[in-house]
Amino acid sequence: MSEDIKVSIRNLYKVFGAEPQAAMEHVRAGMDKADLLEEHGHVLGLKDINVDMHAGKITVIMGLSGSGKSTLIRHLNRLIEPTAGEVIVNGEDVLAYNEEQLRRLRRENMSMVFQKFALLPHRTVLENAGTPLEVRGYERHEWEDEARKWLNRVGLEGQDNQFPHQLSGGMQQRVGIARALTSNADIMLMDEAFSALDPLIRTDMQDLLLELQEELHKTVVFITHDLDEALKLADHLVILKDGEIVQQGEPQRILLHPNDPYIVDFISDINRARVLRVRSVMQKTDQPRPGMAGEVDADDTLESVIALSEGDTALSYRVMRNGQQVGILSVKELVRALVPTAAAEDGIRAKAG
């Protein structure tokens, strides 16, 4: 597993309004979002954001509407200019880029997928998919094959000459993804890319993304307000609230150790058996023990173990990864893990209060 950092956001602040720099002073002095709006008429979009995004991983940014997700992702390719802070991509500070360098970054290093697809309605599916290369100055015969390849890859064979409005929403977003892939950028930004789709198609698209990711290993920044989606896709999960990060880390860890009542609320409704994995609740040991009822995989969901045990809490299983024992899971522990945890004492709310 390569752990090199592809994108790094440092102390990022964004204040919307007429005089953001002046308002920044108040923010630095500790004023919160509501007061800033009331007393100075400025909106605090983002406050002291620090995130590292690893190469080849999916970083999911989750939060409710208005929490600043879109604002954050738009800082990565500078569709929005920050008020303070740094955005470092491939070791270079993007904010120091001039127009030409920035255009290069957007053309070659980052692609984007949008919530409402944002396809060009007057161009065919093939032309839409070829846009990134066309923008770079390639001729049609040069980009056609590449665009067609990615259209086929996302399951749109033979739709080349359709117009976007002739396709269903799910198919349009496939074009959006093909367009992002055609650019051959290694960072892919997805702003609520699947939120406009109905649930079944949404699941299909999530599977498509995971499947592509298996093969392409892009650095994906994915935004969603849906926890199930976040848990399904995330390697690294960042939870935003009112422009601040409340918690970030491995999704399973956040589920088992939420550090804020906000997150507890958030996760209280999900089906924990379906999202928690054996590896997160097992007892780590490579010592064999007697009386095991069988073997389960470290990445199995708890749900599948419950099914296997048929509800018998007396049983225990060996947990295997790549043929090696990595731990022991007793069904009793498993059941305990299904009960939602209260916020840890060191949560930021606790600190503040």
Add this chain to the structure above:
Amino acid sequence: MASYDFLFDGLGLREWCDAGSSQAPMSMADLIGKSQGGDAPARSIWDLPFPSMDALNDACPNFPQARELTKGLENGFLSIKDGLSLFLDPLTQPLSWFLEGALWLFQTVPWFVMIPLLLLVVQLVARSFGLVLFVAACIGFLAFIDHYDYAMQTLAIIFVCAFLCVLVGVPIGIAMSRSNTFQNITIPILDMLQTLPPFVYLIPLIFLFSVTEPKLYGIAIILYAIVPVIRLTNLGIRLVDKEVIEAADAFGMTSWQKLKGVQIPLALPNIMAGVNQTIMMSLAMVVIASLVSAPGLGVLVLRGIRNLELGVGLVSGLGIVLLAVVLDRVTKAALARVNAAQKQ
């Protein structure tokens, strides 16, 4: 005794008022007063006139009368007129050539070439066989009642003016969509152009250019008809979906690529609606412009009015209606085609 004496006395301006005043020309009220014999009796407060220029002039002979305003404007205009035409004349000369050229072309090409040519254009623009038939019937009818030449003159003028409106108007609209300041400056001018009664354009133009030159009516038509195409280009570009613009930026388009590849194509339905209105307004103005020697069907309408030739006026009016319907249908059909190609 004038009503506002107290004002000038109070301000200590009495001396300035009377200085070297050899009684200014009398206002109408004075004349009436005089003719009724002598000074009017002391007036009650109910008769206090509005402190207009004339009323103030009563009290203070050195204060200008209202008629001096119009005269001043006129003199001002006349004094810059020569300088203005020195600069405007060569600038607008091509317009005269275009109009003369188009009029010559439309009248010299024989009808059996011209009519099929026009129908071909209709087919290319609208792609509708039914519409071609309809246009053929209209032109055929106009030709049959011997209005073909007049109709062609009107069409020639409209083609030239509408073409120039688009040529100039679309870039102005684009500039407006990119700069709020420029938009704020331009909108009042457009409002003025649109609300001024068309006859009013003609007055300064008559002073600037000779009535025999085609550019006189050309300018009048363009000024009147250019407004919608500018407005709708601006609006169309501003209404382009924000997310699509964001996508264009995110893929690193330059602003020229964005304009050419995204904004103009997506604004096209609105721009076309503007062109349609521009053409209809050119037609309306070309009739009025016959007052300043624009040839075409308008001349016949004018003759109908001047000589009280009811039949001539009505038939040419009908001709104009037919042309209007034809132009409207053809441009709307083109618009519908653009719309169909890019509904979201």
